[in-house]
Amino acid sequence: MIEFQNVSKRFGTVQALDHIDLTIDEGKIVGLFGPNGAGKSTMMKIMAGVNRADTGTVSIGGQTPRQAKEFVSYLPEIDHFYPWWTLKEAADFLRAFYGDWDQEKYGHLLEFLKLQEDMKLGKISKGQRAKCKILLAVSRNAHYLLMDEPFSGIDILTREEIARTLIQDFADHQQTMIISTHEIGEIEAMVDQVIFLDQGQICLEGEAEELRNEWGLSMVGIMKEVFRHANSR
Amino acid sequence: MPTAGKGRRFWTLYKKELRELTPEIVILIATSILLNVYAYFKAAPLTGLSLTLTVGLAAFLPFISSFKLSREWKNQTVYLMMSLPASGALILGAKLTALMTELVIGGLAAGTAGGLAIMASYPGEIKQLMSMVPNVYSNLALMALFGLVNVMFFCCISFLAQVLGKLVRKYSGLLSFVSFIAILILLSKGIEMINAAGITHFGLGMGLNPPLPFPDPSSYILYSSIIVAIVSVLVFIAAALIYDRRLEL
Numbered sequence: 001m002i003e004f005q006n007v008s009k010r011f012g013t014v015q016a017l018d019h020i021d022l023t024i025d026e027g028k029i030v031g032l033f034g035p036n037g038a039g040k041s042t043m044m045k046i047m048a049g050v051n052r053a054d055t056g057t058v059s060i061g062g063q064t065p066r067q068a069k070e071f072v073s074y075l076p077e078i079d080h081f082y083p084w085w086t087l088k089e090a091a092d093f094l095r096a097f098y099g100d101w102d103q104e105k106y107g108h109l110l111e112f113l114k115l116q117e118d119m120k121l122g123k124i125s126k127g128q129r130a131k132c133k134i135l136l137a138v139s140r141n142a143h144y145l146l147m148d149e150p151f152s153g154i155d156i157l158t159r160e161e162i163a164r165t166l167i168q169d170f171a172d173h174q175q176t177m178i179i180s181t182h183e184i185g186e187i188e189a190m191v192d193q194v195i196f197l198d199q200g201q202i203c204l205e206g207e208a209e210e211l212r213n214e215w216g217l218s219m220v221g222i223m224k225e226v227f228r229h230a231n232s233r
Numbered sequence: 234m235p236t237a238g239k240g241r242r243f244w245t246l247y248k249k250e251l252r253e254l255t256p257e258i259v260i261l262i263a264t265s266i267l268l269n270v271y272a273y274f275k276a277a278p279l280t281g282l283s284l285t286l287t288v289g290l291a292a293f294l295p296f297i298s299s300f301k302l303s304r305e306w307k308n309q310t311v312y313l314m315m316s317l318p319a320s321g322a323l324i325l326g327a328k329l330t331a332l333m334t335e336l337v338i339g340g341l342a343a344g345t346a347g348g349l350a351i352m353a354s355y356p357g358e359i360k361q362l363m364s365m366v367p368n369v370y371s372n373l374a375l376m377a378l379f380g381l382v383n384v385m386f387f388c389c390i391s392f393l394a395q396v397l398g399k400l401v402r403k404y405s406g407l408l409s410f411v412s413f414i415a416i417l418i419l420l421s422k423g424i425e426m427i428n429a430a431g432i433t434h435f436g437l438g439m440g441l442n443p444p445l446p447f448p449d450p451s452s453y454i455l456y457s458s459i460i461v462a463i464v465s466v467l468v469f470i471a472a473a474l475i476y477d478r479r480l481e482l
Binding site: 011012045048049050051052069070072074076078079080081082083084092093095096097098099 | 237241242244245249252253308309310311312313315316317318319402481482
């Protein structure tokens with residue numbers, strides 16, 4: 001279980017997160033939705049243990065985010081691998097750090113995503129780099145998968161491929177996946193729980209199916225409504 | 234699910250760091266060979282100078298490379314490093330060990346190439362000089378140790394200054410620079426005072442009053458190296474603690 005208790009985070013004059021209280025149960029795919037600057041990446045970074053909350057506490061499976069790093073697979077929005085690495089070198093590096101690395105899964109995904117191990121990460125297209133990042137993040141049987149904008153700047157065909165990869169390799173009840181994006185359409189069908197974030201605050205949160213029934217709208221429709229109301233406040 | 238041990242994690246980080254330094258090491262070896270070969274064939278009287286230059290370069294380069302820590306932020310690879318289940322001591326320790334490896338390889342290449350060039354240029358004089366200096370090899374080893382701990386000292390200060398700089402978002406580079414200068418001045422003064430006390434101690438130990446400034450050069454160098462090494466370790470621990478407890482993206 002992931003728990004945020006009264007979590008706030010400020011960067012200079014910007015209030016990135018404002019008193020967030022949230023519980024995410026195990027074994028779910030959670031969509032973290034919101035416009036740019038809503039605080040999605042900050043929430044991800046705090047869960048990944050690379051940022052700290054100014055106030056409040058965050059617990060991941062009963063541990064602090066820094067203690068839980070071993071069980072978290074974090075995919076940031078930016079390219080965070082060394083450009084001089086080949087895909088194989090990056091995989092070897094990660095394998096040394098994580099006991100949950102699954103070589104069989106890696107081999108299977110490598111084939112599925114049509115990637116080659118000798119590809120140099122700094123010399124491939126953005127779409128291929130995104131696929132490499134996904135491959136390296138999901139080749140682990142990590143308890144918690146944090147995907148920050150995995151579709152950012154990716155063409156529609158590659159997006160679909162990535163979404164399929166995420167669903168295909170998600171281990172029900174064993175993993176918890178949080179996907180932050182503003183491309184709701186791509187993952188609408190995947191998510192069990194949704195969190196709408198705006199200006200560092202949670203505007204709406206709940207089970208995806210329940211919200212769709214309650215509002216009589218798709219997730220994209222709900223998001224438009226939620227942020228229209230939020231902006232007119 | 235078994236987790237990877239600290240040794241394996243350190244080795245993996247060390248290999249990555251060394252791989253990043255490889256081009257510099259290759260350039261250093263090539264420069265050492267070319268410069269000393271050139272001096273031997275074309276300007277024999279300058280073999281001493283070429284030895285000094287290449288050894289100096291071998292000592293200076295790891296210090297310059299230590300500032301690559303900041304590049305992790307610029308290249309955004311810090312996202313990867315900070316999300317790893319690895320402590321600051323492990324990450325910075327691997328970086329420092331790779332820098333020391335660069336120093337040893339570069340120093341050996343420069344020392345060997347330069348030494349051979351000098352010995353080939355002045356065989357008689359060098360033989361005579363070596364017979365005059367007692368314990369020449371142990372003294373050379375002591376000088377090498379002294380050089381190593383001093384480069385380590387500068388690299389540790391560089392790490393500490395850079396992590397201090399990263400505590401702020403604006404003027405991070407300026408804060409690193411000011412921190413580096415301030416820490417260097419402060420620690421140099423402290424080491425100077427400890428060394429002065431050491432000289433007195435060695436002098437008094439020899440029953441001299443007032444003590445001589447350099448009663449026993451090799452003991453003094455060893456003593457000074459130990460002091461610098463201890464201070465370097467303390468600076469390194471401070472850098473690792475700040476990396477673990479204060480740094481964030």
